Amino acid sequence: MKASVIGTGSALPKTVVKNDDFKQWVDTDDEWIYSHTGIKERRIAKDETLISLAADAAKKALADAGVSGEEIDLIIAATFTPDCFTPTLACMLQNEVGATCPAFDLNAACSGFIYALDVGYRYIKSGAAKKVLIVAADMLSRVTNFSDRGTCVLFGDGAGAAVLSAQGEGNIIYSKTEAESDTKFSLRIPGLYSRFPLNESLPKEESVVSMDGNEIYMNAVRTMTRDIKKALSESGLTISDIDYIVPHQANSRIIDAVAIKLKMLKEKFFMNMPKYGNTSAASVAIALDELSKSGMLRKGTHVALCAFGGGFTSGCAILEWAK
Ligand code: COA
Numbered sequence: 001m002k003a004s005v006i007g008t009g010s011a012l013p014k015t016v017v018k019n020d021d022f023k024q025w026v027d028t029d030d031e032w033i034y035s036h037t038g039i040k041e042r043r044i045a046k047d048e049t050l051i052s053l054a055a056d057a058a059k060k061a062l063a064d065a066g067v068s069g070e071e072i073d074l075i076i077a078a079t080f081t082p083d084c085f086t087p088t089l090a091c092m093l094q095n096e097v098g099a100t101c102p103a104f105d106l107n108a109a110c111s112g113f114i115y116a117l118d119v120g121y122r123y124i125k126s127g128a129a130k131k132v133l134i135v136a137a138d139m140l141s142r143v144t145n146f147s148d149r150g151t152c153v154l155f156g157d158g159a160g161a162a163v164l165s166a167q168g169e170g171n172i173i174y175s176k177t178e179a180e181s182d183t184k185f186s187l188r189i190p191g192l193y194s195r196f197p198l199n200e201s202l203p204k205e206e207s208v209v210s211m212d213g214n215e216i217y218m219n220a221v222r223t224m225t226r227d228i229k230k231a232l233s234e235s236g237l238t239i240s241d242i243d244y245i246v247p248h249q250a251n252s253r254i255i256d257a258v259a260i261k262l263k264m265l266k267e268k269f270f271m272n273m274p275k276y277g278n279t280s281a282a283s284v285a286i287a288l289d290e291l292s293k294s295g296m297l298r299k300g301t302h303v304a305l306c307a308f309g310g311g312f313t314s315g316c317a318i319l320e321w322a323k
Contacts, residue, residue, distance in 0.1 A: 003124035004168025007065025011056035026149035038252025042156025042277035053159035055096035061161035069097030073129035078112025110309025112281025138280035145208035156277035160285020177315035248307035249273035
């Protein structure tokens, strides 16, 4: 059985927070943030909830695919910042889109969309599902320490979605996920935090992101380069066959380094982190939706999706655009 991405959608909060807005919390400025990360601004949820963003993205993806919620056989939601831990985001989405199928969440941090795509792809390939809705959504603002300038400027909130189907031409030509135990806990959020915090007395540092930025940076460059090379060798493609790479939108300098290691033109890397920052699991999904709606993709265009995240998780998928 073949599997295809037949529709995409995304949703962002309305509130824009620009780099210089962080001066109210920490000692920083636009020049440092942009030159070190490529980020100019990000969206932060004020009125939105995770389910409102995720449902908006999911409905857009279903409309783009021309598929109704009733036709969906499985919903997978990738997040680590849910509104609540049960019902899961995927079960809440079931109601929002009018589906009656199995639904579950997965947590692979910033690699969440690639992990969800990989699981959905394998359900379809095995014949266990014909249509799968995958949604990747995170609100990192819930777990951001706004007094830590090394992390607070990096993240944003958002959601992205895709519909996978057995009925397309089979445009997912490769998909693989990886994980390596981060024994140093270089990227960690130890505490429980949700829309309704369970323990208000939890020390702040136990419920927010803390990070060894340099360790993550080196790991990100290494794993993205390795995963793309492995994807090419296992799919029988070469670098020149790839028209676009949609990478996790964490930092433009990470992408510059990967482009140099792969000897690939930086222009082939689709980037929207100047507008949204790092939206964690949603990042690749939002970027794929924007690339798909941009008119830059033609039938036969090869797009490689690639992410890394806490855990450490990573993964790569290659699509041969069929629309
Ligand atoms: N504004 C101004 N100065 C800042 C700053 C900010 N927002 N954040 C850090 N600095 C300062 C540091 O305090 C340090 O100052 P010091 O030399 O006086 O001690 C200096 O800038 C250099 O810090 P450093 O951490 O070495 O900067 P860097 O060039 O490594 O960039 C990151 C930091 C976080 C941008 C970079 O390491 C990175 O992007 N890592 C990957 C993070 C990531 O992708 N996380 C998500 C994974 S899914």
